[in-house]
Structures are given as C-alpha cells and as structure tokens.
Amino acid sequence: MALQATVLRLATMQTNERGGGARTTPLVTRACGATSMINGITAFDGGASIGLHHHNCEESVMVLEGHAIAEIDGVRHELGPNDTTWIPANVPHRFLNASSAEPMRIFWTYASVDATRTMDATGETRTIDAEHAK
Template sequence: MTGAAILRPREMKTNDRGGGARTTPLVTRACGSTSMINGITAFDPGAAIGLHSHNCEESVMVIEGRAIAEIDGVEHHLDTNDTTWIPANVPHRFINASDKPMRIFWTYASIDATRTMIATGETRSIDAEHGKAKT
C-alpha cells in the first residue's frame, strides 16, 4: 500500500468553525494527496455555515441527519445519503434546521481549493483552515 492512507475521523484533528459547526479534514496534502481534498463537517442542531463559494467543483453528501442546502439562492431539503454537486464560484451553504445532529462529507476537486465568504469577500485557502485544526 505504498502511498495509500487509512484515515480514521475519530482520531483526526477537528477545526471549530464557530456557530456549532466543526470540520475534520481527511484527505489533504498531509496524507499525500495531489489533486483533491475531502472531510466531514458536523453541525449541531440549528447550526449553519456562512454563504460562500469555491474556486473549484465541490460535492457534498449528507451522512447523518437532514440538511438544507442553499445553492445559488435556492433551498434544497436533503436527507441522509442525498448528494450535491456544486460548480465552481456558485454561492452555497449548508444548514441544520433540525433538532438533531447533522454531518456532511465533502470533496473538493482541487488540492488548491479556496473558500470565498460572500458577506465579506474574504478568500482563504482550505489548507489554511485545516492548519487551525485541533485534536
């Protein structure tokens, strides 16, 4: 298995994104990826992340609970295993409007993915966000 990796989310560092959302990076440069990154974001009941866009395609699967995906101004109600594909530069966000935990598994189509917050215009690399992860 040269160059391969087995990743166990319960043993990985987590980044508190504020507002009841926490991200656990999985496949990143740190494990040797050269073309994609992915991870899991957990949302407490009522939590949401801010409206943002990326410089590359993103796919998100709901792996626990129910979510609202706001994509380009349209709300979509998602159940467990429902999956999105979001083109580059399309504003979107995920919301847990329930009273139960919700988790999503996300994949970016570029190792150089960035996030631009719509409210502020601030752009930062996803790698920079992962550098803040804590055990």
C-alpha cells in the same frame, strides 16, 4: 518520490471549530499526499449553519446524518441521509441543519488541493487546507 496509499481513522483526526455550532474534520489533504482533491466531514449542532460562500473549484457534499438545507445559487433544497450535491466552481452556496435539535453531518470533497473558500458577505478568501491546519 512514490506516493503511498493511506488509511485515515476519523477517531484519530483533528477536529477544528468553525464557529456557530459547526466543526470540521479534514481527512484527505496534502498532509497525506493528496495532489488533486481534498475531503472531510463537517458536523453541525442543531440549528447551525455555514455562511454563504463559494469556491474556486467544484465541490460535492453528501449528507451522512440528519437533515440539511442546501442553499445553492439562491435555491433551497431539503436533503436527507445519502443525498448528494454537486456544486460548480464560483456558485454561492451554504448548508444549514434543518433541525433545531438533532445533529447533522456532511462529507465534502473539493476537486482541488488548492481549493479556496470566499465568504460572500465579506469577500474574504482563505485556502481550505490552511483552515484545516489550525
């Protein structure tokens, strides 16, 4: 079966609540035929953050809007629009909205369609694709 290129329109994609003022819109996933990577956008309300976690594969995150704090392996980095991170597999990290009032959005890419997220506080592991299918 041959794969076909796909155009994804953000306005038509399903957005999932992540809790704590964060929402994720998956874009490229298995659902559109991806076989080696997945990506999407996560929006953060003012002051919102995601808990410390790590993945079983590499991840890259670009700030699209607002100002973020990327906590990577215990070190905090201030990021603005177009700043991009690369995080190796199994490195603990999280992203926080640096503003208490302004929104922040990131574009993320995982280097595997079998990406998992393990929350450091609980040890709970979930597959990324399963979370986005909610």
